[in-house]
Amino acid sequence: MVQYSKTRLDVSFAALSDSTRRGVLEQLGRAEASITDLAEKFHMTLTGMKKHIGVLEQAGLVTTRKAGRVRTCKLGLRGLEEEAAWIERYRRLWDTRFEELDKVVEELKRKEEVDGRTE
Structure with a gap:
């Protein structure tokens, strides 16, 4: 790490x-x-x-x-590599969380469509 x-x-x-x-x-x-x-x-x-x-x-x-x-x-001579790495770590974390949320939303949409057809 x-x-x-x-x-x-x-x-x-x-x-x-x-x-x-x-x-x-x-x-x-x-x-x-x-x-x-x-x-x-x-x-x-x-x-x-x-x-x-x-x-x-x-x-x-x-x-x-x-x-x-x-x-x-x-x-200055130093770049922002350390800061960019810190931001990237959290960007990846949030990307993963949003991907999981997208899966939940898609599953709920599928269930809603199935439930709507049976009623």
Whole structure:
């Protein structure tokens, strides 16, 4: 069985729980950007964007580098393999449960059809 680091998952999912941070990741997937550019794009203060970037950095999803007065952001080195595996495990579980539910529903439909013909 796959072992997951609960702390890492908690940090990752907390970082991904915010729509602005997910938007930042999408933006950085297209191209590197400065914190100032990201703040403007998302119509927020520089301080607010710095906080979002800090959360993403802590989760390892973003890295930054400073050149002069400009801090540039790019996607972090680590992917979301562990998080994807955790989600996949539960997706398979729910698929199995829904398949079983489909079988029950089909059986009830067959019984209903048979009972309807005999009355």
